[in-house]
Amino acid sequence: MRYADLFPVSETSLQSVETAQTPLMRQYAAAKQQHPDTLLFFRLGDFYELFFEDAHVASRELQITLTARDKERAVPMCGVPYHAAEAYISRLLRKGYRIAICEQMEDPKLTKKIVRREVTRVLTPGTAIDPALSSEQNNFLAAVSFGENVAALALLDLSTGDFRAAEFTGAQAVALCLDELQKASPSELLVPGQNPLLTQKADLPFAIERIKTKTPIEDWVFTRDYAVPLLERQLGTASLDGFGLSQHPTAAIASGAILHYVRSTQRVELGHIDSIRFYERAEHLQLDQVTVRNLELLEPLFSEAGSATTLFHTLDCCRTPMGKRMLRASILRPLLNEQTIHARYEAVEFLKNDLILREKVRQILEGILDLERLLARISLDSAGPRDLLALAASLQHLPQLQNALTGIDLSLWKQITTRLDTLEDICAKIHQTIQPSPPLTLAEGGVIAAGRDEELDELRTLSQSGRQSIASIEERERARTGISSLKVRFNSVFGYYIEITKANLANVPGDYERKQTLVNAERFTTPELKDYETKILTAQERSVEIEKRIFAELRREVLDHASRIRKTSTAVAEADLLANFAHLAALRNYARPQLATEILLELVSARHPVIECLMEEQSEGRFIPNDLYLDVQGPAILLLTGPNMGGKSTYLRQAALLVIMAQMGCFVPAAAMRYGLVDRIYTRIGASDNLARGRSTFMVEMTETATILNTATERSLILLDEMGRGTATFDGLSLAWATLEYLHAHIGARTLFATHYHELTILAEQLAHLKNLRVAVKETPQGIVFLHAIELGPASKSYGIDVARLAGLPPQVIQRARHVLKQHERSERNNVAVETAAPLQLTMFTPLSQRILDRLQETDINSLTPLQALNLLEELQSEIKSPQGNA
CATH class of the missing domain: 3.40.1170.10 (DNA repair protein MutS, domain I)
Known part of the structure; x- marks a missing residue:
């Protein structure tokens, strides 16, 4: 292509x-x-x-x-x-x-x-380094490379030097790679020119299709013989062992392809790219793109809602751009290592309990600008004098930060302090070289500080004495010619000249050379004035040349210490992240989570972090907290029933968000939290058509559910909301029923399952690890009141008509709906035996269930009259009571 x-x-x-x-x-x-x-x-x-x-x-x-x-x-x-x-x-x-x-x-x-x-x-979009880039997120350039049962992804943010790669193997390699690509949300994607993923534009995978700029690269760039040596030369190493890439050649090839493209477009040395990080998905709690979207971690589900509805916006009180980007990365990739999580808890708790130190650290951090992007601009020769001065101004705060952190006797803070190079030599060098208030560009001159270069100082003295010299020449020529109105002036077209009015032309000396004629005057020059002009203009040009040379030397000297600056930038980002977590914990009364060896999730008086903040900002009252307890040895599945708008989805999302926060090392909005590590969070919340790709709402729902059932483990956290609502009632009920049984019998993961299918609540009598919960509702003569509290037991009804009334449906519709509902309830009461017997036997593990499901699928339930429905139920009841059914 x-x-x-x-x-x-x-x-x-x-x-x-x-x-x-x-x-x-x-x-x-x-x-x-x-x-x-x-x-x-x-x-x-x-x-x-x-x-x-x-x-x-x-x-x-x-x-x-x-x-x-x-x-x-x-x-x-x-x-x-x-x-x-x-x-x-x-x-x-x-x-x-x-x-x-x-x-x-x-x-x-x-x-x-x-x-x-x-x-x-x-x-290009993927190599942009301009100041207009969002400080809180990376601007990634991505490359993908594919082999036999292997797929690799490389990501480079040229504006910060953040360079990383991942590799995936097995039958799902391409799908996993594309999911990671979609999560990274790059501005530009590099692909092999003949790659099958780009041969038919209409069939592009969604992860690739949504990237606005896709750049095919010659196939020979994606070869091991070319890409790997190029990567080794850039990193200054004889092998890639030290970067974890020696056993992952496909990832190394994708990384080399990125370097090839950046070198060919930027045409400068990439001094700030001196490292690459290989990462495994298993190193982090895995969040696929569906979960990232459903939980609104980074972007709102609906654009009109604004960023305030996202977890990132809620947690972002960071003081530096590097800290904001690390927060964003932490949300996408929470930790899985218990020791690292514990170390973060200790570090956060220390600062939470020391208000003075916490605010001092945050105040110092506020003065530190984007070290990574300033370094990138210097490396790519896009930095002006003010960029270097901004770097020095930021480095000035590092000794204060180091002094503030030195006294903390905790391992993580000690590690950060050790990595925090104060870079005082670089800071001093910049201040010695650049004027305190330099112009925007070198071409304007006056960038280099006085005393930095002797010849430059002499030339500046010559230029600055120009006005005095012109006044001397003017005074001498007036005395020599007797013309008191004689003027010596300068303009950019004619240079220096002597202007004499036409009334005094008779007194012009013979050595004057005519330069320009005006209406009322003539302009002349003299050999002395010519020599002076040459001297002055040469001095200015020479000054600019010297300033450019000194600035280039300073730039090279800063780049010689690029690795020191990058390491310090990472340490500053981590300090900012932990100080931010401590600030949130103190400000919002967040509690320290407790890690458990058991596979459980226990929340006491938990609150939804995003909704709680929105309610406080809009003065809409207090968020009502709720408890939650999941345990693979006890209630592993909580079946939640109740009306819409009662808070079921909030309850589900709240559990996932608190797990993500906890495994980031952040404290959580709860009175207490105890949990076993979660390896992956799955969400099946809401759905939308993707008709352009031939996928209906129900197909999207089933695809996402299939992913959960095929890949979840005992340590996963699964959220399923209103599963099966996209098809006919009996179809949806059957699928939801079978899914619950499969989760219970084969996966055993901690699961929250919200539904309107009240028939499912009977499973609590059959499945040992399933428990019913309901959303509390208070009925009044004026209608229902949502209590937003979760309590034990199944809901008695869905209150759908009450919610419809609150939504503003016409009274005639509401009255008719209540009448139809009563008719259906009367039909069900007349067939209570069928209603209680059928679900008891309807399991995915009996031949009878399959016969009943086949019969239901063959029947258009929605077209039946009440009498036909009663006849169908009687037939099913007879089949259940038959000897084969009882067997």
């Missing part, structure tokens, strides 16, 4: 360029020919110009005026000022475009020919 099939820039741009005849347009055509799949930003003086189809695209996407060059040929063009181009480029990158920057490689003043231009960088 060609890139043009995926990228929205039209190929007519190149065809139009070929018709151009001027030298400048031929230069443009050559650059465009090398980068046909990009929007070419072509430097012309103080502007970046775009031509032909590129101009149309940029004009439309950026809402800037489309003009024309060469009126005869009407070449479309539009442009943006070079000093403000970054904002425009960022907007295009966010829309999925790729951009080639074609710079002037010569000073126009120093050449009489057309200025030489070259493409210096290719910017």
